[in-house]
Amino acid sequence: MHVTVFGATGSVGRQVVDRTLAAGHTVTAHTRDAAKVRVEHERLRVVEGDVTTLAGCRPAVEGGDAVVITLGDGRRGTVREAGTRAVVETMQQLGVRRLVCQSTLGVGASRDNLTKFWRYAMFGALLRRAYADHVRQEEVVAASGLDWTIVRPSAFTDQELEGVRHGFGADVSGLRLKISRGQVADFLVAQLAEGDLHRHVSLSA
Template sequence: MKLTVFGATGGIGQEIVRQGLAAGHQVTAVVRDPARFTVEGERLEVRQADLTAPETLRGAVAGRDAVLSGLGARSRADAGIAARLTRSVLAAMEAEHVRRLLVVSAAPLGPVPDGHTVLDKTMLAIINSVLKDVYDDLRVMEGDLAASATDWTSVRPPKLTNKPVTGRYRSVVGGSPPRGRSLARADVAHAMLAMIDDPATVKQGVGVAY
């Protein structure tokens, strides 16, 4: 398949690119700073683009089978970036009639799963309070996805780690895995690539966790 990856210099984005190339896909990595991008491959194209300008992104998404985005805030100070930049991606995709889009969101945006203990619920409330601005940004992003013409999927992992890919994790369409407390960035990427052709995930939030 022909894939475009936004946020390709981030932890999840770089993993999507690496794993996509390893699976034989043709991958276009869209970056703001090529110096920060270290992945190489025969089927890789690297494009530098202004992510705030949809017109400059059209060439990066035209003719692609799917677009995958690792865009998001890296800290509370970045809150707002996910919705703003994803809006540019949506505009470019809609202009080029490209439909399949997968993005990274977060587990707290999904429903609280059955089996959560009082401690789990308390910790979730604390996390929601501390990262309120970040999660509000993601809620706006998901609202924009729902209003778009794309066949979107919002992948919602819990705490992210830098462990190697395992390919062994749980996923719940429209929900969250019970007691799912962490997931490696590499396995988030693995899940996103696996969902590209899964019709059950279209226009859905999908919880993923170990």
């Protein structure tokens, strides 16, 4: 499979690239700055461009079989929706159908999984714009007509955690609301072959 990764130099995207290559796939890594790609591999191609434009996305998607989106912009709230919209439109034009998109736990019904601290202090104030960007991003994906899976991980850590759960409902409480970046990357890559279509999948320890 030829997989295009958008956000390929981010903290999760880098690990998605590594794990996709390790799984035997060919990878196109899309980034704003090719110099930030730290790995070389015979099955890796790097495309530099603006993810918010069709011209910036097309060279990365062309010839591919599937796309993984791991876009992030810190606390700012613009690139997730705008970039995802451009990627989706490019996929539609080129006939590439499989899309796995990283969002965040707390969007949609999964808001009920959060503690009050995360609902109000984090997503209601400190990360309000980033949260709203994820909401709009998911709306773009859900309306795309593509074969999509949206993955909603909780807060990132670098420590591998035990007791990771996925696919749980909004009625589940008592979660630690943490997940390692590596575990998120593993799950995103697994969805390329195994994921349910047109489904939002929550992921957390």
